[in-house]
Amino acid sequence: MSIVMIERKVLQKNDEIARRNRALFFSHGTFAINLVSSPGSGKTSILERTLEHLKGELQVAVIEGDIQTDLDARRIASHGAPVVQIVTHGACHLEAQLVEDALSNLDLAEVRLLIIENVGNLVCPANYDLGEAVKVVVVSTTEGDDKPLKYPAMFRNSSVLLINKIDLLPYVDCDLERLRKNALSINPGLTIFETSCVSKQGVKEWCAWLRSKIFFVSRS
Amino acid sequence: MHELALAQNIIETIHQAVPPETWKDVRVVRLQVGTMAGVVPDSLQFSFTALVSGTPLEEARMEIQQIPFVVECETCGQTSTNDTGISCCGECGSGNTRIRSGTELQVVNLELEDVQEEAV
Ligand SMILES: Nc1nc2c(ncn2[C@@H]2O[C@H](COP(=O)(O)OP(=O)(O)O)[C@@H](O)[C@H]2O)c(=O)[nH]1
Ligand SMILES: [Mg+2]
Ligand SMILES: [Zn+2]
Numbered sequence: 001m002s003i004v005m006i007e008r009k010v011l012q013k014n015d016e017i018a019r020r021n022r023a024l025f026f027s028h029g030t031f032a033i034n035l036v037s038s039p040g041s042g043k044t045s046i047l048e049r050t051l052e053h054l055k056g057e058l059q060v061a062v063i064e065g066d067i068q069t070d071l072d073a074r075r076i077a078s079h080g081a082p083v084v085q086i087v088t089h090g091a092c093h094l095e096a097q098l099v100e101d102a103l104s105n106l107d108l109a110e111v112r113l114l115i116i117e118n119v120g121n122l123v124c125p126a127n128y129d130l131g132e133a134v135k136v137v138v139v140s141t142t143e144g145d146d147k148p149l150k151y152p153a154m155f156r157n158s159s160v161l162l163i164n165k166i167d168l169l170p171y172v173d174c175d176l177e178r179l180r181k182n183a184l185s186i187n188p189g190l191t192i193f194e195t196s197c198v199s200k201q202g203v204k205e206w207c208a209w210l211r212s213k214i215f216f217v218s219r220s
Numbered sequence: 221m222h223e224l225a226l227a228q229n230i231i232e233t234i235h236q237a238v239p240p241e242t243w244k245d246v247r248v249v250r251l252q253v254g255t256m257a258g259v260v261p262d263s264l265q266f267s268f269t270a271l272v273s274g275t276p277l278e279e280a281r282m283e284i285q286q287i288p289f290v291v292e293c294e295t296c297g298q299t300s301t302n303d304t305g306i307s308c309c310g311e312c313g314s315g316n317t318r319i320r321s322g323t324e325l326q327v328v329n330l331e332l333e334d335v336q337e338e339a340v
Contacts, residue, residue, distance in 0.1 A: 007326065011226075011229065012233075152256060153323075185306045
């Protein structure tokens with residue numbers, strides 16, 4: 001038997017493309033976020049509230065990942081933001097290559113903030129770097145407080161946690177303190193916001209955080 | 221499940237690492253997979269076997285070395301390990317920690333059967 005040494009990351013090719021995407025964002029002073037959650041936690045709704053809040057202030061573009069449809073992309077387009085749709089045809093996550101392809105249809109020159117809505121899934125997208133500055137994970141109060149413990153990789157790789165559907169707290173069995181504690185035990189560095197896309201609670205704070213990051217990126 | 225996509229990447233890695241005439245001689249592909257890599261070893265193995273069946277790589281079997289999740293504490297200096305993915309120090313509870321291992325996902329090496337030289 002003979003041994004051939006390889007020592008190569010399984011996702012090396014993806015990581016290399018992600019690095020190219022990151023360099024492109026950097027050169028344009030674009031702050032890119034990768035928005036991840038289970039299906040239905042409220043990614044598209046948060047995007048819409050964010051677009052409304054930042055409208056007229058700074059240019060936001062969106063890449064929409066969806067397994068099968070362009071429904072979310074249409075919701076975003078109705079807000080007047082440039083949006084590129086990626087249909088993954090069944091694949092459960094976005095890859096850096098798909099984002100690179102989508103970027104050829106976007107002029108980043110004026111874009112200060114790029115939000116990439118990933119496919120609804122808390123497992124697979126954790127492994128795939130898209131070139132984003134940060135991953136933002138959304139959990140809604142209807143999903144229970146143990147999500148971080150069930151999907152540790154995603155919470156470890158994210159920088160921000162949005163606890164969404166906070167308006168439903170009185171009606172659901174979700175212990176907010178336990179949810180926070182669970183998330184922070186996986187990733188003590190998480191920045192956490194509580195949001196509601198109905199009452200718009202927390203949208204202002206979330207957008208203030210975005211603004212501070214965008215300011216930093218576009219000046220460096 | 222993305223294990224299928226990962227298995228496909230692993231096959232491409234093998235294809236790039238050794239010349240096509242030796243693919244049929246590959247017996248083992250060795251991987252390191254961290255327990256917190258977000259990958260299910262059984263599914264990865266299953267996907268790999270399914271994909272190589274009927275191809276020159278069909279004699280290759282996947283060997284996965286699982287790497288434990290190890291957290292090093294900046295506060296008390298201890299290292300601790302757990303299989304829940306909790307990043308807080310197992311000794312003192314501090315959140316000021318660094319992850320030393322457990323998120324790996326890499327192909328380490330291949331084992332090829334030596335082809336006997338034709339006797340002259
Ligand atoms: N009550 C409540 N419903 C919400 C909130 N955010 C989203 N939803 C609803 O949850 C459903 C899924 O939202 P969507 O944004 O499509 O989730 P996505 O799959 O993560 O993009 C929709 O019916 C939304 O109207 C919220 O903060 N409160
Ligand atoms: Mg959506
Ligand atoms: Zn400690």
